[in-house]
Amino acid sequence: MIELKCHKGFGPKVEGEALVTSDDFSARYDLDRINGVFSRPAHKLHGQSYDGKILVFNTAKGGVASAWMLHEMKSRGITPKAIIFNAANTILVQGAALAGLPMVDRFEDGDVTALIQSGDHVTVDPEQGLVTITNRS
Amino acid sequence: MKLSEKERAMLAGEMGPARQWAIEHQKQVGGMFDAEDMVAVSQAHMMADPESLGEAGVAFVEQFAELSVLERKVAIPMITDPRGVDLSYYDPLGQTEEMANLERRFVAACEKLGIMMTDTCINYQTIMPPVLGDHVAYGDTGVVIYSNSVCGARSNFEGGPSALAAGLTGRTPRYGLHLDKHRQATKRYRVTEQPGELTDWGVLGATIGKQAGSYWEVPVIEGIESVPTSDEIKHFGAAMASYGSTPLFHIVGITPECHSLKDVGGEKLAAETITSEDISALRAPFGAKGEKVDVVVFAAPQLSLVEMQQVAGLCRDRRRHQDTALIVCTAPSVYADAQRMRYNDAIEAFGGKVLQGTCFYQQYAREIGEANGWKRLLSNSTKIVNILGGYGYRPALASMEDCIASAVAGEIVQ
Numbered sequence: 001m002i003e004l005k006c007h008k009g010f011g012p013k014v015e016g017e018a019l020v021t022s023d024d025f026s027a028r029y030d031l032d033r034i035n036g037v038f039s040r041p042a043h044k045l046h047g048q049s050y051d052g053k054i055l056v057f058n059t060a061k062g063g064v065a066s067a068w069m070l071h072e073m074k075s076r077g078i079t080p081k082a083i084i085f086n087a088a089n090t091i092l093v094q095g096a097a098l099a100g101l102p103m104v105d106r107f108e109d110g111d112v113t114a115l116i117q118s119g120d121h122v123t124v125d126p127e128q129g130l131v132t133i134t135n136r137s
Numbered sequence: 138m139k140l141s142e143k144e145r146a147m148l149a150g151e152m153g154p155a156r157q158w159a160i161e162h163q164k165q166v167g168g169m170f171d172a173e174d175m176v177a178v179s180q181a182h183m184m185a186d187p188e189s190l191g192e193a194g195v196a197f198v199e200q201f202a203e204l205s206v207l208e209r210k211v212a213i214p215m216i217t218d219p220r221g222v223d224l225s226y227y228d229p230l231g232q233t234e235e236m237a238n239l240e241r242r243f244v245a246a247c248e249k250l251g252i253m254m255t256d257t258c259i260n261y262q263t264i265m266p267p268v269l270g271d272h273v274a275y276g277d278t279g280v281v282i283y284s285n286s287v288c289g290a291r292s293n294f295e296g297g298p299s300a301l302a303a304g305l306t307g308r309t310p311r312y313g314l315h316l317d318k319h320r321q322a323t324k325r326y327r328v329t330e331q332p333g334e335l336t337d338w339g340v341l342g343a344t345i346g347k348q349a350g351s352y353w354e355v356p357v358i359e360g361i362e363s364v365p366t367s368d369e370i371k372h373f374g375a376a377m378a379s380y381g382s383t384p385l386f387h388i389v390g391i392t393p394e395c396h397s398l399k400d401v402g403g404e405k406l407a408a409e410t411i412t413s414e415d416i417s418a419l420r421a422p423f424g425a426k427g428e429k430v431d432v433v434v435f436a437a438p439q440l441s442l443v444e445m446q447q448v449a450g451l452c453r454d455r456r457r458h459q460d461t462a463l464i465v466c467t468a469p470s471v472y473a474d475a476q477r478m479r480y481n482d483a484i485e486a487f488g489g490k491v492l493q494g495t496c497f498y499q500q501y502a503r504e505i506g507e508a509n510g511w512k513r514l515l516s517n518s519t520k521i522v523n524i525l526g527g528y529g530y531r532p533a534l535a536s537m538e539d540c541i542a543s544a545v546a547g548e549i550v551q
Contacts, residue, residue, distance in 0.1 A: 094162075097166050
């Protein structure tokens with residue numbers, strides 16, 4: 001078990017499988033939201049499904065539309081379980097707050113996209129500011 | 138977070154459920170960014186097209202529209218970003234009745250809240266530009282970067298829900314660009330070649346945005362020798378925000394918070410030179426000379442009246458190729474002026490279509506591309522070619538003049 005301390009976020013405590021990239025994230029530019037996959041060819045997760053995953057990115061970028069999109073994705077049940085950033089931007093924070101989607105950022109031990117690996121089983125506890133990797137030590 | 142008496146009353150639900158949701162939302166967002174308190178804002182601007190809202194987003198706003206007048210009216214002047222459906226022209230684009238109905242429902246709900254349906258991403262050119270030091274809650278990255286950088290206003294990127302919250306409470310959490318410390322330069326760039334027409338400005342902005350690369354970076358730019366026009370700096374900022382998610386830049390001797398490098402702490406930073414190789418590298422994926430073009434688009438940002446005059450001038454006495462469409466997006470207020478001045482007539486005689494109150498990438502771009510068989514898209518907007526790659530298009534970039542020449546030829550002329 002590896003414990004990673006971060007800035008406190010919001011949303012309920014969740015656990016699931018991590019999907020990690022050093023790339024950035026925009027719900028508007030990067031996703032096919034109907035099929036739940038990364039659709040922008042230049043994105044490092046192109047072709048992968050995000051449904052039910054705990055997504056780990058460097059930061060968020062792009063347009064403000066993502067603020068509504070997480071709420072819309074959640075209403076159709078095709079959504080990540082939580083989103084983790086090295087540094088969130090305003091839009092994704094606002095969008096996650098509307099959607100009630102757990103979100104945390106700013107890790108004490110450095111680059112979270114290197115600390116967590118795709119396929120890791122992780123628990124995200126936004127209230128405590130704590131992410132736990134349960135399949136490794 | 139420190140809350141005033143009025144804010145605590147809103148939180149307790151004393152001013153109705155809409156304001157209660159709004160202040161709770163702001164508390165949550167402010168907490169994530171360590172905001173100490175709220176700051177009063179003079180205007181809110183909401184990005185909320187039906188494609189991103191979906192049924193869920195429309196229903197969310199409709200629940201507030203059902204409240205009493207006292208509980209539902211916004212507290213400050215609140216305006217809107219482009220809509221997703223031009224209700225006077227959607228069927229021919231391949232947009233469905235379902236899309237139009239979502240739009241109609243959302244517009245009706247907004248009107249009940251007292252929101253002005255300006256439907257524009259160039260409100261700084263058409264509605265009420267903010268002034269130096271003005272705290273505002275704007276959506277649309279292009280609006281925010283222009284207002285912060287060129288007007289000296291203070292706004293974060295406020296997504297639709299947060300802009301709505303700000304409209305309802307008349308304030309926003311004091312974090313990010315509302316604070317002096319986040320307006321100081323963090324990256325310094327030196328430009329050696331002067332940008333010419335609008336697309337050059339867009340490409341330069343995109344190049345800097347891509348290098349700066351985060352919401353928390355503030356580029357300061359040296360070497361711009363003459364004062365750009367509002368349209369030029371509009372394309373520069375919109376592209377920078379699109380590529381880098383950056384909400385603020387300074388240009389030494391030009392933008393209002395940066396008379397000298399020292400004003401923004403730029404003298405402490407090492408300068409990086411933007412080379413002609415950097416510019417060429419940014420353009421490279423969007424060159425497609427000689428290829429058949431399906432649709433030419435002028436949008437993102439919507440066209441100013443001056444741009445409408447320029448496009449109309451290029452269209453006059455020419456006709457588009459039968460297999461190449463031309464779409465022009467502008468604000469409803471500009472559309473009305475362009476109608477009066479017969480710019481719309483010139484564009485439509487060419488075979489183009491002027492849409493009012495929409496912006497191409499915010500109007501179900503994927504679906505209208507599929508409905509019309511549009512793959513190869515040409516635009517003079519560096520912002521739109523960045524976005525539409527993710528929407529099933531193969532975007533290419535050219536100047537306004539070359540875009541029109543390409544629409545005539547049916548293939549990309551450069």
